[in-house]
Amino acid sequence: MGFERIKGQETAVERLRAVIAHERVPSAMLFLGPHGVGKSTVALELAKALNCLEAPGEGCGACPSCRKIAAGVHGDMDTIAPDGQFIKIDQVRALADRLGLIPFDARKRVIVLREAERLNPAAANAFLKTLEEPPEDTLLVLTATSASLLLETIVSRCMPLRFTPLGAETVRAILVEEGKLSEAELDFAVRHSQGRIRAELLRGAGRLMVLRDELLHALEAMDRLTFDRVSEHVQKWSGADEWAFVLECMETWYHDLGLLGAGGPEERLVNGDRAEALRRWGRRVPPARAEACYREVLSARDGMLLNVIRPLALESLWISLRQIALQPEYP
Numbered sequence: 001m002g003f004e005r006i007k008g009q010e011t012a013v014e015r016l017r018a019v020i021a022h023e024r025v026p027s028a029m030l031f032l033g034p035h036g037v038g039k040s041t042v043a044l045e046l047a048k049a050l051n052c053l054e055a056p057g058e059g060c061g062a063c064p065s066c067r068k069i070a071a072g073v074h075g076d077m078d079t080i081a082p083d084g085q086f087i088k089i090d091q092v093r094a095l096a097d098r099l100g101l102i103p104f105d106a107r108k109r110v111i112v113l114r115e116a117e118r119l120n121p122a123a124a125n126a127f128l129k130t131l132e133e134p135p136e137d138t139l140l141v142l143t144a145t146s147a148s149l150l151l152e153t154i155v156s157r158c159m160p161l162r163f164t165p166l167g168a169e170t171v172r173a174i175l176v177e178e179g180k181l182s183e184a185e186l187d188f189a190v191r192h193s194q195g196r197i198r199a200e201l202l203r204g205a206g207r208l209m210v211l212r213d214e215l216l217h218a219l220e221a222m223d224r225l226t227f228d229r230v231s232e233h234v235q236k237w238s239g240a241d242e243w244a245f246v247l248e249c250m251e252t253w254y255h256d257l258g259l260l261g262a263g264g265p266e267e268r269l270v271n272g273d274r275a276e277a278l279r280r281w282g283r284r285v286p287p288a289r290a291e292a293c294y295r296e297v298l299s300a301r302d303g304m305l306l307n308v309i310r311p312l313a314l315e316s317l318w319i320s321l322r323q324i325a326l327q328p329e330y331p
């Protein structure tokens with residue numbers, strides 16, 4: 001199988017089919033969209049389609065060319081990804097050297113540059129030279145979350161292709177195919193997907209579900225928790241693998257409460273699997289108060305992204321939420 005195995009990016013795939021059919025494959029393309037919506041998968045299928053021996057323009061998945069591409073052993077295909085935080089100049093130079101050689105046996109050599117927004121300045125300028133003098137029979141596919149994070153001179157030399165967030169049913173179908181999650185984990189992962197296949201959910205939906213419930217339990221009991229207990233929680237929740245998800249859970253929880261308070265539809269609740277708890281909270285927490293808590297969480301997250309000391313930031317968020325919760329009246 002080739003393009004037809006792609007789920008949820010029909011518009012992008014149709015555009016690629018048309019580009020191939022009209023023999024208008026450019027020397028560089030820029031795939032734009034959030035992480036986890038299928039940009040790299042589509043790039044792989046595009047490489048197959050351009051070189052398939054059985055179903056040119058589509059990809060069969062079974063011929064020697066398709067099989068080598070799928071296994072990552074095709075001599076003319078390559079993927080370049082950030083080495084640590086950045087794509088470095090040495091990686092770009094090695095690519096340029098390689099592109100100086102003629103393709104080994106591909107009709108169209110395809111090089112994918114993942115997360116192009118992480119080209120460091122020197123690497124970006126070096127890469128620009130490659131784009132300015134594109135080698136023959138080669139397609140460079142850049143992926144990025146936003147064109148605004150790239151040099152304008154790079155963007156202007158690429159044909160852009162937009163990828164959209166995935167619908168819940170598409171996310172579910174892809175996760176089912178992966179076959180790693182139990183039914184409850186699957187439901188949780190779909191609810192928290194934000195329209196993407198999130199690696200952390202695929203890896204640890206069960207663990208994150210436990211973390212979410214522990215957090216909700218603590219939030220609900222916040223006026224009875226001792227300071228020591230809060231510190232214990234905060235230490236644990238500040239971990240590198242936890243803090244972002246803990247904040248996300250607080251954010252979705254207060255957002256859900258606001259939505260419920262405003263009479264919004266239950267199917268839009270992220271934490272709809274805890275709808276009973278949400279309704280119980282809703283009787284105690286008026287929408288204005290939920291909204292105030294939500295804003296506190298957002299501002300704490302902005303601070304934490306700027307690298308303030310995480311346990312301190314979480315503790316101070318906790319104190320603010322507690323103050324809002326304990327106010328006898330809220331306007």
Ligand SMILES: [Zn+2]
Pocket residue numbers: 048051052053054055059060061062063064065066067
């Ligand atoms: Zn094939």
